[in-house]
Amino acid sequence: MTQVKICGLRDPKAIRTxxxxxxxxxxxxxxxxxxxxxxxxxxxxxxxxxxxxxxxGVFVNEExxxxxxxxxxxxxxxxxxxxxxxxxxxxxxxLPIIKAFEVHNQEDLERLADYDCGYYxxxxxxxxxxxxxxxxxxxxxxxxxxFLDKRILLAGGxxxxxxxxxxxxxxxxxxxxxxxxxxxxxxxxxxIKAFIQAAKKGDDNHGL
Numbered sequence: 001m002t003q004v005k006i007c008g009l010r011d012p013k014a015i016r017t018x019x020x021x022x023x024x025x026x027x028x029x030x031x032x033x034x035x036x037x038x039x040x041x042x043x044x045x046x047x048x049x050x051x052x053x054x055x056x057g058v059f060v061n062e063e064x065x066x067x068x069x070x071x072x073x074x075x076x077x078x079x080x081x082x083x084x085x086x087x088x089x090x091x092x093x094x095l096p097i098i099k100a101f102e103v104h105n106q107e108d109l110e111r112l113a114d115y116d117c118g119y120y121x122x123x124x125x126x127x128x129x130x131x132x133x134x135x136x137x138x139x140x141x142x143x144x145x146x147f148l149d150k151r152i153l154l155a156g157g158x159x160x161x162x163x164x165x166x167x168x169x170x171x172x173x174x175x176x177x178x179x180x181x182x183x184x185x186x187x188x189x190x191x192i193k194a195f196i197q198a199a200k201k202g203d204d205n206h207g208l
Contacts, residue, residue, distance in 0.1 A: 002172065002173070003024040003153075003174030004025070004177075005023070005027055005056065005174060005175070005177070006027065006196075007026075007027030007029065007178040008058075008187070009027065010041070011187060014192065021197070023053060023196055024053065024174065025055075025174070027058055028042040028055070028056065028057050031058055031060035031082065031083075039073050040073075042073075043075070056080050056098065057070060057079055060081075061083035061085065062083075064093065077095065079096070081098070081100060082100045097115075098153065099120060100123050100155070103141060106144065110145075119151045119174070120152055121155055124155070124156030124157060125137070136156050139154075139166060142170050143169070151173040153176050154174070154175050154176065155175070155176035155177070158177045158195075160194035164198050167199065
């Protein structure tokens with residue numbers, strides 16, 4: 001079953017909607033972004049998330065001590081890195097890692113081999129901020145790369161209309177969405193439900 005991560009959540013109702021609809025991961029953005037939350041805000045939001053739904057903190061080139069401090073205060077299960085973090089940086093963190101890679105070309109995919117992570121997130125090239133651009137990259141680039149030993153999360157330009165197609169083409173372990181479930185920059189409850197339903201239904205089309 002393809003896992004679903006809803007990222008950039010700041011509203012308790014949006015979180016409840018995502019959890020009830022079957023989200024597997026809830027993402028809090030601590031890096032500079034229009035979706036950024038403070039440690040205190042995230043801790044309050046995380047308190048209502050059931051244990052089976054994993055809490056993810058998104059960081060960009062943050063100090064390791066700060067990451068650990070926030071992770072402990074919020075009760076994070078995963079650390080998602082969207083910056084220029086090195087393999088050594090990842091190894092120094094105490095929680096499982098989701099490392100994001102911007103995919104411009106085939107060479108970007110080859111960088112995955114240098115990292116030992118829980119998940120490898122393939123995302124579109126950065127816009128103003130790292131991630132959340134709402135644009136898709138060329139999924140066909142993934143077909144020539146051997147991901148058999150990697151747990152791939154697919155991001156970038158996904159929404160309820162194309163996520164099933166993306167799952168069929170890339171066959172990721174999971175999908176990650178933020179702007180694709182927003183209306184005018186705000187999380188849209190109906191879009192959250194529709195995205196999760198479409199992603200889970202996408203499994204039926206390729207037999208996983």
